[in-house]
Amino acid sequence: MNNSLSRRRFLSHGISGLSSAWITAHWPAVLSAADHAHRAAQSVTPPKFEFFSSEQAAEVDAIAARIIPADGTPGAREAGVVYFIDRALTTFASDDQKTYKEGLPELQARLRELFPAVERFSAATPEQQDEVLRSLDDHAPVPARPFRPRPAAQSFFETLRQHTIAGFLIDPDAGGNRDGAGWKVIGREREHMFQPPFGYYDKDYPGWQPLPKDADKK
Amino acid sequence: MRSGQPKYKTSEEVDFVVIGSGAAGGILAKELSTNGFRVVVLEQGPYLTESDFTHDEIKVLQEDLLTNHPKLQPNTFRKTPNEKAKHQRVLAYGRCVGGTSVHFTANFWRFHEIDFVERNRIGAIPGTGFADWPITYADLEPYYTKVEWEIGVSGLAGASPFDPPRSKPYPMPPLPVKSSGVIFERAARKLGWHPFPTPMAILSQPRPGRGACANCGFCLAFGCEVGAKSSSLAAAIRVAERTGRCEIRPNSYVHRIETDASGRAVGAVYFDEQRITHLQKAKAVIVCANGAETPRLLLLSANKQFPEGLANSSGLVGKYLMLNSYASALGLFEHPLNDYKGYAASRVLHDFYELDPQKVGFYGGGGLDARFDFTPITFAMGGYPLSGAPGGLPPNTPRWGKAFKDAISYNFTRTMRIGCHGTSLPLEANSFSLDPELKDAWGLPALRMTYKNHPDDLKLEAWQVGRALELLDAAGAVKTWHDPIEEDNFAFHLLGTCRMGNDPKTSVINPDHRAHDVKNLFLCDGSSLVTSGRGQPTMTIEALAFRAADRITALAKRGEV
Numbered sequence A: 001m002n003n004s005l006s007r008r009r010f011l012s013h014g015i016s017g018l019s020s021a022w023i024t025a026h027w028p029a030v031l032s033a034a035d036h037a038h039r040a041a042q043s044v045t046p047p048k049f050e051f052f053s054s055e056q057a058a059e060v061d062a063i064a065a066r067i068i069p070a071d072g073t074p075g076a077r078e079a080g081v082v083y084f085i086d087r088a089l090t091t092f093a094s095d096d097q098k099t100y101k102e103g104l105p106e107l108q109a110r111l112r113e114l115f116p117a118v119e120r121f122s123a124a125t126p127e128q129q130d131e132v133l134r135s136l137d138d139h140a141p142v143p144a145r146p147f148r149p150r151p152a153a154q155s156f157f158e159t160l161r162q163h164t165i166a167g168f169l170i171d172p173d174a175g176g177n178r179d180g181a182g183w184k185v186i187g188r189e190r191e192h193m194f195q196p197p198f199g200y201y202d203k204d205y206p207g208w209q210p211l212p213k214d215a216d217k218k
Numbered sequence B: 001m002r003s004g005q006p007k008y009k010t011s012e013e014v015d016f017v018v019i020g021s022g023a024a025g026g027i028l029a030k031e032l033s034t035n036g037f038r039v040v041v042l043e044q045g046p047y048l049t050e051s052d053f054t055h056d057e058i059k060v061l062q063e064d065l066l067t068n069h070p071k072l073q074p075n076t077f078r079k080t081p082n083e084k085a086k087h088q089r090v091l092a093y094g095r096c097v098g099g100t101s102v103h104f105t106a107n108f109w110r111f112h113e114i115d116f117v118e119r120n121r122i123g124a125i126p127g128t129g130f131a132d133w134p135i136t137y138a139d140l141e142p143y144y145t146k147v148e149w150e151i152g153v154s155g156l157a158g159a160s161p162f163d164p165p166r167s168k169p170y171p172m173p174p175l176p177v178k179s180s181g182v183i184f185e186r187a188a189r190k191l192g193w194h195p196f197p198t199p200m201a202i203l204s205q206p207r208p209g210r211g212a213c214a215n216c217g218f219c220l221a222f223g224c225e226v227g228a229k230s231s232s233l234a235a236a237i238r239v240a241e242r243t244g245r246c247e248i249r250p251n252s253y254v255h256r257i258e259t260d261a262s263g264r265a266v267g268a269v270y271f272d273e274q275r276i277t278h279l280q281k282a283k284a285v286i287v288c289a290n291g292a293e294t295p296r297l298l299l300l301s302a303n304k305q306f307p308e309g310l311a312n313s314s315g316l317v318g319k320y321l322m323l324n325s326y327a328s329a330l331g332l333f334e335h336p337l338n339d340y341k342g343y344a345a346s347r348v349l350h351d352f353y354e355l356d357p358q359k360v361g362f363y364g365g366g367g368l369d370a371r372f373d374f375t376p377i378t379f380a381m382g383g384y385p386l387s388g389a390p391g392g393l394p395p396n397t398p399r400w401g402k403a404f405k406d407a408i409s410y411n412f413t414r415t416m417r418i419g420c421h422g423t424s425l426p427l428e429a430n431s432f433s434l435d436p437e438l439k440d441a442w443g444l445p446a447l448r449m450t451y452k453n454h455p456d457d458l459k460l461e462a463w464q465v466g467r468a469l470e471l472l473d474a475a476g477a478v479k480t481w482h483d484p485i486e487e488d489n490f491a492f493h494l495l496g497t498c499r500m501g502n503d504p505k506t507s508v509i510n511p512d513h514r515a516h517d518v519k520n521l522f523l524c525d526g527s528s529l530v531t532s533g534r535g536q537p538t539m540t541i542e543a544l545a546f547r548a549a550d551r552i553t554a555l556a557k558r559g560e561v
Helices: A003-013 A020-025 A027-043 A054-067 A081-088 A094-114 A126-136 A156-169 A178-186 B023-034 B057-062 B114-122 B137-152 B179-190 B232-242 B293-300 B376-381 B402-411 B455-474 B538-557
Strands: B014-019 B039-042 B075-078 B195-197 B246-249 B253-259 B265-271 B277-287 B325-332 B345-349 B366-371 B415-422 B431-439 B445-450 B479-482 B521-523
Touching (some): A054 A094, A054 A156, A081 A156, A094 A156, A156 B376, A178 B376, B014 B023, B014 B265, B023 B039, B023 B232, B023 B538, B039 B277, B075 B431, B114 B137, B137 B232, B179 B345, B179 B366, B179 B415, B179 B455, B232 B246, B253 B277, B253 B293, B277 B538, B293 B431, B325 B455, B366 B455, B376 B402, B455 B479
Parallel strands (some): B014 B039, B014 B277, B039 B246
Antiparallel strands (some): B325 B415, B325 B479, B366 B415, B431 B445
């Protein structure tokens, strides 16, 4: 795809909500963002499992689908989160491979314990699955303040929970959140840039009005 | 964009070697090269540009694309000097050309007059190193104005009755208000307070080669792909490069300042990308490596002549660390704010900048701002670095399943935060130092942080959170909550660790930013600060850098370096 074509596509899809006056005023920024969107679109890798076997992938997919279930709107399964996790385990989260390798058999053992008749987690009913996951969710204490280092070790369930959320909500151009499904769910528009008004409370803002009494300091 | 850069030989004695290319280093490089000097900037991180920046939260927040890397550069932490420090990440700073100014929020409040003379105003605070600056607001005012006009700051002069005097208005109007800002402004005025448009180092109007803010929403922690954020990269480094006298040398990790028998600095020793050691010679060395790495470098540079570390006859290198108190309250509203669009903070108030200790029962002061500084992922599971914390969700929100999904679906567009930024007191025990055991990937002693908040800092946090909740209630929030008030163990603002002063016994640098102990060594960054200000230090760091450039230029032209 040549660059001018991608720019044209970006300009027709990426900034559809913006007025022409705003676009004119922001033209250098618009072009730069167009280049960005173009590169991001080219960098997405096609889905293929590199870490999981297809059996493991089915189990992880089933867990993710309970962490963020489909309920009229897409969930983690529909957003292709299992592909994101598979890629994560060979890239940024390679330290967590062991957690998954040990965690999946643990999950299987717990399933056997609670529901001896069920062969695999992905074959259990949603209610059974939730019960298994509740038993694995150890509610590890997590830092409550916004800026705290992440605990060094965490459980399989907590690791998978975080990976699922990341794969559901990441920028769709960054290799997860297929078709922007997660962003649709939380109401984040897909556009690469925005023009005010942004929301309900600023749409009728009359502009800055100084207070008359601002002349007297304190 | 990097064309026209000279390539100096390491054996060639340039006029200045600047260590670090962030808020201070970028400006010093620009000013000194513009003034005719030959400058080499050594930056430990890579040279990334707008085309390398991304909205990929994993690359940025988890893989530290723009920041120090916890695996290569491990840290240790302890609360008090009596404890053995434990391996733990303690800080995040920019590790790329442009430094932390690449990914910062870009809040650009000036310090006020009080910040420079408060010790004199309210008296000593026992057990602390609370002190006044050797310079005043009036000394720095021309440089604040210079920062605003040269790097590009959006704002509205005269909008806050608490603003200190200024010689010129802002060069461009404020950025557009967000829904959080409107909510904040209306409620604060109802309470009799004085909200105003937040001064931001983000362009509201384009400048040559730089776009105006496109409100993409990936601002805090991310690099700006349209050049609107006034980072050193976008606003200073390129000017320095265009002089033809400044070389930016990335991937250069300085680990020693070399001195000669007479005690003068002769240059900076660094590892290149292949971990080969070089010595870049220079007539003078300027360290702008941030309030953690600057003292670490001085301590790493200890030798027979300077056994306690370079420029450390006072014993204060690395001490009096201040992080700025910070806490926040959050509110959920009936209608969508869509505050994920745009920059972080559009309204602020300074009514509580100077609290009377007699009335409130503690020392301190600060500012509140209306903000949304979450990405979709950090909203749902919090924190930077990503931590699994509650993020923007109320406490006790279910962590998975349908109820969790309902919470993120409903709340993401309807939540705002009130940031409570404030003072921290300088305590000698709070410090950056060298860990005696742990080493980084280059075999150098790791950075160790010792930190325990002064009780007044925590009282201030609690007090300001109270005002923030009051404001959210006045605004009609459906639900409000706040962060727990806790002691800090993680640092973003790195202040006070090589403080400025007239007395070599109680400070590390003089008002010209010259190290008391080494004539041709200058330090300029967050480490220079004597007091913490009220939470937004970068504007002051940059004003100091512009001023330092003037002072150093004058000294050099008189042959006094």
